[in-house]
């Protein structure tokens with residue numbers, strides 16, 4: 375279950391730091407189960423992963439349980455107001471502790487009722503005196519790094535990870551300059567999709583707009599493509615354009631206060647978006663569900679928990695038009711990757727950094743290569 379040094383040499387033989395000279399990642403890394411198993415450890419268990427908007431963990435005792443590529447995790451706000459995250463695993467016999475989301479004062483295991491405080495200390499053990507040489511202090515919950523970033527909550531399973539704020543450089547400032555209202559927005563809608571394509575094919579598709587004039591006719595009437603600019607930085611990229619033309623065929627923007635298409639991709643598998651309309655923010659996650667399957671979660675945060683008619687129209691456009699167009703593209707690419715007719719492709723690189731360029735995809739492939747190398751080395 376590994377990507378070997380030989381595999382890395384193979385990737386490197388085609389990869390060039392200059393996009394116009396580089397080949398893309400070989401197709402077998404989009405197909406083989408071993409590659410995904412390796413990526414779980416090399417990427418998903420070492421990077422900052424989105425949990426929820428800060429509103430969900432505002433109150434003391436609020437918690438949310440979730441899974442990060444096979445690892446059960448719980449994030450919570452403790453009684454003193456600190457954010458905490460732990461493996462959601464009991465130290466007695468490994469049963470999962472909390473499920474779903476809610477509020478609690480104590481974490482009580484549903485198996486034999488060992489109970490933990492919200493700071494992770496083992497508090498009560500039934501018939502404790504019958505266990506010899508037993509010190510509850512040796513059986514605390516295993517902590518996980520957690521951080522609030524732009525009022526969004528993230529966790530990282532790597533105990534040595536540096537903070538997201540530090541890793542993300544200018545991203546926080548950019549997001550807050552386009553979405554200064556992000557902390558006050560509230561969850562209003564969720565859409566999910568299962569796509570028959572490797573998660574990297576879905577990210578590749580997200581990271582360029584070379585395909586937009588070909589595949590997204592309505593999108594190109596909403597967004598001013600000649601202003602579209604993609605900039606890559608460290609572990610994220612920015613995809614910016616002026617948008618909100620009144621005569622567009624995507625959705626009605628007559629009352630829009632936001633006139634931008636401001637989109638960021640954050641390593642490895644999420645994007646943050648602000649679209650034309652009323653105050654809004656969207657978080658989109660691309661979660662591997664198998665070597666050739668991706669589960670997408672698309673959360674909308676609006677000024678009110680009930681989407682307005684105009685917001686519903688935008689949601690419908692994204693769900694019924696834009697997403698369907700992209701899902702078709704990704705699934706076709708995945709089928710193509712399984713044939714001997716494709717091994718690795720090239721990048722269209724515009725030195726001006728426009729949306730017609732694929733340098734954002736090349737940037738992603740460079741980060742993949744770095745992550746593979748770090749783990750294999």
Ligand code: FES
Pocket residue numbers: 464465466467468469483484485486487488
């Ligand atoms: S496994 Fe949790 S109390 Fe037994």
Ligand SMILES: [Fe+2]
Pocket residue numbers: 579580585586590700
């Ligand atoms: Fe697309």
